[in-house]
Amino acid sequence: MNSEINTAxxxxxxxxxxxxxxxxxxSEGVLKAVDGVDFTISKGxxxxxxxxxxxxxxxxxxxxLSxxxxPGEIVGGSINLHYDDEKIDITSLNPSGKDIRKIRGNDLAMIFQEPMTSLSPVHTIGAQLEEAIFLHRTKNKSEARVIAIDMLRCAGIANPEQRFNAYPHQLSGGMRQRAMIAIALSCQPKILIADEPTTALDVTIQAQILDLIKDLQAQFNMAVLYITHDLGxxxxxxxxxxxxxxxxIVEYGAVREIFKNPKHPYTISLLKSRPRMTKRGTERLASIEGSIPIPIDLPFQCRFADRCSEVMLGRCDIAEPEMSQAGNKPGNNHWVRCFLNEKLD
Ligand SMILES: Nc1ncnc2c1ncn2[C@@H]1O[C@H](COP(=O)(O)OP(=O)(O)OP(=O)(O)O)[C@@H](O)[C@H]1O
Ligand SMILES: [Mg+2]
Incomplete structure (x- = not known):
């Protein structure tokens, strides 16, 4: 199923x-944190x-990003970056070599949940921005400064000339997040990976940061991998x-389709556990039965079987479902890893 998932x-x-x-x-065994994941990301x-x-x-x-x-290791699969005339498999590169360092920043950049873990506390925001720009864009010092200040402005930091000389601890949480976004975007990556970039922020700042990423994405025609547990x-x-x-991956598709027509019992539960306003006011939130286990020595069965309200004994507990297309329309960009979907077919 793997390559068919994408219809782009x-x-x-x-x-x-x-x-x-x-x-x-x-020492307790092999923890299979990622265990056969397929997806593609297209331009924009x-x-x-x-x-x-x-x-x-x-x-x-x-x-x-390698x-x-x-004790972690990529033990299988490929991560191919596509260029105009070649593909590079990131898993084949030396994780501390110069090839992957060039890719980090130039092609793929990441922003993290907590900016203090990725910003250096002993260097100014400006110095950290310039370092990234020197590495990927220009060796000219005054040009790098102009780009750096421009990026701070783009990231919505007021008075960027003054903020350029600030240390991370002198900024507010929201401003630090913006500074990290400026650093990540200063090299104009093709793909931005945003791992829970707003969970540490209050709701108004969260909305501003999301808007900022959306604006910058349109401005730089960048693709974004958005990691979050927030369906909103x-x-x-x-x-x-x-x-x-x-x-x-247990379900994949267009956001609108998945929200309207979720197929996997796990996705359905996730959607039900989302806070919503209804005509009758607020509803009590549904929670998913049980908790996610540690992926060591998992039995050969559907991974969600033990928590699934739709489990079919003799089916879900003796084999692992493959990804299959949901719905009957050919070319439907909606995929699900569930025996229920096969049954419906
Ligand atoms: N350095 C590590 N050593 C051992 N196990 C790890 C390590 N990093 C992650 N894991 C394990 O890998 C699994 C996946 O972790 P991961 O951090 O990717 O979860 P996540 O989906 O990002 O969760 P969250 O929403 O809490 O950020 C977990 O069981 C975790 O305990
Ligand atoms: Mg995480």
Missing amino acids: DSQDILLEVKGLKTHFLL ESLGLIGESGSGKSVTAMSL LISS VIAEVCDNVAVMYLGK
Whole structure:
């Protein structure tokens, strides 16, 4: 099923992930954080990656940038970056070599949930921006300063000339997030990976940061991989969404289609657990039965079987479902990994 998931023109594809497996070799056993993940990202696309805590979203993102360190390891699959005349498989590069360093920033850049973990506390925002610009854009110092100040302005930082000389601790949380976005975007990456970039912020700042990413995406024609557990964020900014559970994508499709017509019981539960206003006011939130297990020594069965309200004993507990197309329309860009979908067919 893997390559069929995407219906975009192959010439528009920027990134193609196939059968990605990233495991952690622990003394208790092999923790299969990412265990056969497939997706593609096309030019200008916003793809949302959603799933409960521990489903493998961040490990997927870190794998794309080859930032997995021991005891973690990419043990299978490929991550192909498409250029006009060639493809480069990131998994084949030395994780600390110069080729991947060039890709980080130039092609793929990442913003993290907590900016203080990626900003250096002992360098000014300006110095950190200039360093990124020197590495990827220009060696000319005064030109780099102009680009840096311009990026701070683009990221919505008022008085960028003064803020250029500020240290991260002198900025508010929202401003630090903006500074990190400015650094990530200063190299004009083709794909921005945003891993929960707004969860540490209050709601108004959250909305501003989302708007900022959307604006910059349009301005620079950038693709964005948006990682979040917030379905509202997905609805607001994404074209397509991949729902992840225990190391696998269990449902994939256009956001509108998935919200309107979810197929996987896990996606249905996620949607039900979202706060909504109804005619009768607010409703009590549904929660998903049980909790996500640690992916060590998982039995060979559907990964959601133990928590699924629709489980079919003798089917879901003895085999793992493959991804299959949902609905009867040929070319329907909606895929689901569930035996119920096969039954309906
Ligand atoms: N360095 C590590 N060593 C061991 N296990 C790890 C490591 N990093 C992640 N894991 C495990 O991999 C699995 C996936 O973790 P990951 O951080 O990708 O989850 P996530 O979907 O990003 O969750 P969250 O929404 O909480 O950020 C989890 O079971 C986690 O405990
Ligand atoms: Mg995470």
